[in-house]
Amino acid sequence: MTKLPAVILAGGRATRMGGGDKGLRQVGGKPLLDHVIDRLRPQVGAIALNANGDPARFAAYGLPVIADSLPDWPGPLAGVLAGLDWAASQGHEAIITAAADTPFFPTDLVAELQANAGPSGLCLAATREGDKIWRQPTFGLWPVALRDDLRTALKDGLRKIVLWTDQHNAGLAFFDTHPVDPFFNVNTPEDIEEAARQMEDL
Template structure:
């Protein structure tokens, strides 16, 4: 089975900025200044060319995030339920078939993240087997992956992910059941792990001391 390539206009970029910033003293991480701009602005600049639309998941300072040039969505609950809750908000709000997620504190985000995740997901879908169908069934269902995420030699980076919008209902049920682990949810859906050779693009800022001293190159 040949699967059509996933084009940028079929993807909404989602910047995940809905956390408490606990390791940053409660500061809103995505709005911390770096090289003259908020951290989230660097992520947006690198993500925007890879997608057809853009959203920011934020649970506070919505006006400040909206000023960065994207629509803002918030979690369905106000308990700061983690990245999966932000992903769900993005999947519900997106008008495209796919959502490409990245955290707000990754100013070196790969400029080929979307391209590589899309290629891997399309390739995996092309090789997905048909499931034998029962007699008289009108169609044979196809088992195919609906998500892909980045990894390096240092480990997985599951919040750098490509998600099909049909995952939204399952994700909502997963959160309702109390599961908040991104890797566990992706593993259950047999998400495709895509290996990147360089760890640097996935550097993320957890504390004020983690803010880099060098400026990210232009995407």
């Protein structure tokens, strides 16, 4: 069975980090992006980066770098759309997305997303705390067939991922939060220190 391609969402502006690329910040002796690629590579086929600006800064990774196709930083959904357009050009039917600032995501992410996909083929990762459900919308399974619908929604001003995924009855794949939160993401310099501590506990 052919593995799905993946798109790492690295298009954010990292304002809480003082700007720049969060994925290139060092955690535990290597860039965040390296941790993400190491976790993702065994689970998927081709990998691309969604990032804006000069793609040369990622040249060492040897991965395709695809920019948002819509202006004015419309958020992660624009990265998903860019990934879907890229996948369509390669003849793929769906993509997996992962965030560039989340180094502990599950090693069975892709299998669980596929197993729990909704009727449209969409699925988001999620965690539970008691009765509360936390969706992780930058980690998902996205069918190429919905890309034009997503493009229209973005052009109409939609920015919140779950509003769009709810419209298409996305499934949810639940993951355990122990021993660490698999979707802990690095937004601040303090988070880098916390991520390094958590790596020692794994």
